[in-house]
Amino acid sequence: MSDKLTIAIVGGGPAGLTAAVILQRHGFNVTVFEDEPADAARSQGGSLDLHADSGQAALRRAGLLEQFISIARHEDQESRMLNYLTGEVEADRFTPEGEMDKPEIDRGELKNLLLSALLPQTLQWDHKLHYVDYGRQKAHGLVFRNGRRYEADIVIGADGAWSRVRSYLTPVRPVYTGITFFEGWIDHPSDQINSIAGNGTAFSFGGAQALVTQRNGGGRICVYAAMKRAPDVIDQHQASSGLTAWVRDSYRDWAASLQLVVNATGDYVRRPIYSLPADFGWAPRPGITLIGDAAHLMPPVGVGVNLAMLDASDLALALCEASHPQNGLRSAETLIMERARDMMPDAIAGFQNWFDEKA
Numbered sequence: 001m002s003d004k005l006t007i008a009i010v011g012g013g014p015a016g017l018t019a020a021v022i023l024q025r026h027g028f029n030v031t032v033f034e035d036e037p038a039d040a041a042r043s044q045g046g047s048l049d050l051h052a053d054s055g056q057a058a059l060r061r062a063g064l065l066e067q068f069i070s071i072a073r074h075e076d077q078e079s080r081m082l083n084y085l086t087g088e089v090e091a092d093r094f095t096p097e098g099e100m101d102k103p104e105i106d107r108g109e110l111k112n113l114l115l116s117a118l119l120p121q122t123l124q125w126d127h128k129l130h131y132v133d134y135g136r137q138k139a140h141g142l143v144f145r146n147g148r149r150y151e152a153d154i155v156i157g158a159d160g161a162w163s164r165v166r167s168y169l170t171p172v173r174p175v176y177t178g179i180t181f182f183e184g185w186i187d188h189p190s191d192q193i194n195s196i197a198g199n200g201t202a203f204s205f206g207g208a209q210a211l212v213t214q215r216n217g218g219g220r221i222c223v224y225a226a227m228k229r230a231p232d233v234i235d236q237h238q239a240s241s242g243l244t245a246w247v248r249d250s251y252r253d254w255a256a257s258l259q260l261v262v263n264a265t266g267d268y269v270r271r272p273i274y275s276l277p278a279d280f281g282w283a284p285r286p287g288i289t290l291i292g293d294a295a296h297l298m299p300p301v302g303v304g305v306n307l308a309m310l311d312a313s314d315l316a317l318a319l320c321e322a323s324h325p326q327n328g329l330r331s332a333e334t335l336i337m338e339r340a341r342d343m344m345p346d347a348i349a350g351f352q353n354w355f356d357e358k359a
Contacts, residue, residue, distance in 0.1 A: 005325060008088045008152035010143055010165050012123050014048075014107070015292035015308035016158030017114035020122060022064040022316035028149065031150065032118075033142070034273060035159075037127035046214045046222035047182075048110060049077070049102040054306035058313035064117055071113070072103035078200030084211070087196070087204075087255030093237070104200070106217045107305075108138065122313055127165045129310045140287055154325060155288045156315065158308075161274055163294035169282040170286060174274035174297050177348075179228050179355055182247045184265025186221040196257055197221050202346035207357040209250065213259055221235075223265050225251065228355040231272065252308050274353075275299055278344040281337045291315055296340030311336050 005028055009016045050056050050068070059065045081091040085141050093106030101240045105113075115123060126146060132155060133141035139151040159163025161174055186193060196202065197213040204211045207229040213221055237246040245265045251262045276297045282290070292308030315332040322328030 011158035033127035034265035058309035087257035099195035
């Protein structure tokens with residue numbers, strides 16, 4: 001494939017950066033545009049577990065798998081279930097230390113690993129996409145809110161749930177799942193909280209509510225208090241008593257040990273969960289495509305970043321190997337859409353089952 005093609009990737013998360021590394025190593029002129037003003041502008045979220053057949057496969061294609069293995073946390077792969085009324089462990093699955101299965105890495109560490117493989121200035125911060133001036137025959141113009149315009153032969157939308165690039169391929173938008181996660185952090189957990197969280201992720205389900213703790217680097221614990229609530233109900237409680245106080249009060253009937261976890265965090269941040277339809281797809285359009293959450297936003301059931309990175313590597317390699325760029329785009333799009341359609345129905349239904357009060 002010609003190395004003279006100019007490729008713009010909108011979105012500097014794991015998917016966008018994975019695609020950029022592979023494309024750049026094959027001689028393409030690649031620029032990644034990220035709307036955040038800087039790397040530390042916002043919380044990067046919880047730890048990620050990369051699967052051998054997806055996230056790790058993408059890193060292998062990018063030439064970064066060995067580096068990942070050397071910095072990943074192989075010891076934090078435990079998964080346990082806690083009874084929400086007693087706090088006792090009901091199920092415990094542990095992957096032996098050193099076994100390469102689904103090792104954990106903080107999102108910020110993963111981004112740094114990918115950035116280290118890119119040429120300086122490949123990632124352009126503070127570039128929020130305003131609109132795409134779609135060229136029917138030639139390059140597409142990307143216009144950013146900072147006033148910059150950039151011409152690209154191919155535009156890859158890796159810009160997440162509320163993708164601006166997606167709007168040029170379909171009018172379909174994500175819908176609220178009915179579930180909101182409230183994210184909190186415990187920077188210095190006590191011995192008791194450490195014993196509850198274990199070495200990995202602990203889940204507890206109580207009807208319309210759930211609690212998830214996740215071990216992160218440096219001993220920090222990310223807490224997700226998840227509730228099935230309408231947005232206006234959350235608004236009312238947030239206005240009357242404050243979000244953090246209301247979240248803590250919502251778990252007053254849970255086991256004392258789990259209440260301890262809920263009450264030990266700093267302030268909670270509201271993160272409503274949205275999803276695209278299970279059969280989502282788009283009509284192909286020359287020179288513009290989607291990967292990751294932009295292509296198949298689904299509830300957080302453990303496949304998101306892995307699927308996004310696999311998308312990115314599939315698309316990048318398709319462009320590298322195709323005799324014509326449009327052929328590469330079409331073949332990759334077909335694969336990405338079909339794979340997502342196979343997974344999304346179970347992901348959406350399974351997520352709702354977590355909050356089924358009759359279960």
